[in-house]
Amino acid sequence: MLSERGVRVALILKEPWKFPPSESSLYDKEKNPNGIISLATAENFLVHDTLEEYINRNISIPKAAFTYAYGSPYCAALTVPISRHINTHFKPCTPISSSHIVIANGVTAVNDLLGYVLADPNDAIMINRPIYGKFGLDFGCRGDVGVVYADTEPLEVFSVDVVKKYEEAIVKAEKGGVKVRAMLITNPHNPLGRCYPPETLRELMRFCHRRKIHFISDEIYALSVFDSGETGTIPFTSALAIDPTGLLDENYIHVMYGMAKDFSAPGLKLGFLISKNADVRKGVACASRFGRPSGVSIAIASQMLNDEAFVSSYLSLCRETLARTYKFVTSLLRENNIPYLPGSNAGYFVWIDLSAFIPPTTEQKPMSKTDREIALAERFVEAGVFLQPGDEQSYTPGWFRLVYTHEEEIVAEGIRRLVSSLKSLEWLSNANLN
Known part of the structure; x- marks a missing residue:
């Protein structure tokens, strides 16, 4: 059947x-x-x-939100304020423009789309483990892209020496006939709840350069960093804040963000790919036509983001x-x-x-x-x-x-x-x- x-x-x-x-x-x-x-x-x-009260009092839905154009992956009503948000809070080494952003219906969708445009069926994305448990589903369900795990001890993930585990994993995959097309990290880390030190991000980028693979940073919890009272905590540093000069071609660096975690609004179904690679953006935008974001969600998010005081x-x-x-x-x-x-x-x-x-x-x-x-x-x-x-x-x-x-x-x-x-x-x- x-x-x-x-x-x-x-x-x-x-x-x-x-x-x-x-x-x-x-x-x-x-x-x-x-x-x-x-x-x-x-x-x-x-x-x-708090979110419900703010939206009910302050958000109005324009009639444009009911059109096809408003749900575009390039909708300026949202790419402009989200680029400003990224520049304000992520401190990129060079400014992010609205043209560097593609909108999708959630970061899960961005995973699927990136896997689709970066890898062929039976290729793989390499991820450390322990890790968020649904990446295999995100990449494999439609794209038939596998996941290669680099198994590490929890705190080893954040050390510059972790590249040794990635090297072991990629060598094993290649011996098995699997082509690794990208490395993906979660920063802040899910489920460990810690942030990567800048020196580790740089070393991971160097590794990706040597191996000629893409570097993907899932930063959906970027601003959900707090004073836990614990010792040894590390502040958040975005991959966008690392100057890639001499480390990795910026066309191989891709960051994911969304409204689900920092804004506690997964029901809006809004995710963002931030990439300076025009071909990757075009591929993701084209493939996203099967699950584009709601114009109503875009209207809500854009008005929220434009209210910087809120x-x-x-x-x-x-x-x-x-x-x-x-x-x-x-x-x-x-x-x-x-x-x-x-x-x-x-x-x-x-x-x-x-x-x-x-x-x-x-x-x-x-x-x-x-x-x-x-x-x-x-x-x-x-x-x-x-x-x-x-x-x-x-x-x-x-x-x-x-x-x-x-x-x-x-x-x-x-x-x-x-x-x-x-x-x-x-x-x-x-x-x-x-």
Whole structure:
């Protein structure tokens, strides 16, 4: 009935843990107190009241928003203010003009589009791991582009020496007949919640030059950097702020940004490719015709961005909220003796270590890494809390990304359920939990 690719992508929906629980099954204190608390999807629910109030009071939708032209990937109503936003906050080494920007319906779409124009089927994008777990889906679903992982220890990701791991990964891929066309990083890092030092960005660009591959920096959390109170934190430096002279041809450098995280508005479905490579922009713009952004979303975002006073105050509010909630959730984790990676100061999440709680694999009952993590995640669901297994994000078993951008009451209840589930595991006899 279906094509081979149709069968392939339809099967993705059957893979466990690829997608969060349905909206109707989620926890609500009044309407559904026994519902599932999802601490998996990176959405910031804490500032939606402020955003809703501002939009209802200040945004008007022009009739032009109902035309085809307004949904263009080059719509000046949005490329002009977003270029100004980038120049103000990302501190590029040379100014970004509106002509360097292509609009798409989300950063996920930009991933798909970049994979389509930079790689052929069965080529690959190289990414470090641990990493955000959906890149394989983003690049592979339609473009049939693979992902090559450079497995690293968490803090190794930010060291200049990490290029050794990338070199090992690309050599292994080439021996297997896979052509790596680009390196992708997340900066700030998802799920580690840290920023790359400038010297590491430079070394990664040098590596891409030597290997003649593109350098893609996903900077969707660029301005979601806050004072976490942790030691050893590093401020955000955009790839655009690095002078590429002598490092990498600027035509090989591409940055992604969007409205989903810093503006807490994933429902607007707006992502941006920032690139000085005209051919890449043309290819992305042409391929984007199958999923262009809404004119109404463009109208909302453009008017928000043109109100620079609001943007400044709103981003400050977001950072203050993230800092407060990060300190709240990490205090709960410490109280309950749940290990986590310290030193984070960006994003919506904390990287927690539950490796001591995954079931053992034995001769009588052999279990793969994936099976062990899913067995633990299933117990969490039974207790009413949803966390996606780290198998999607980490080669080391037992790590989970915990999203904390909810009201404190919801976070506390989610942690309570998590701890209760861990205490009930029959394969543990010495769990050190409060």
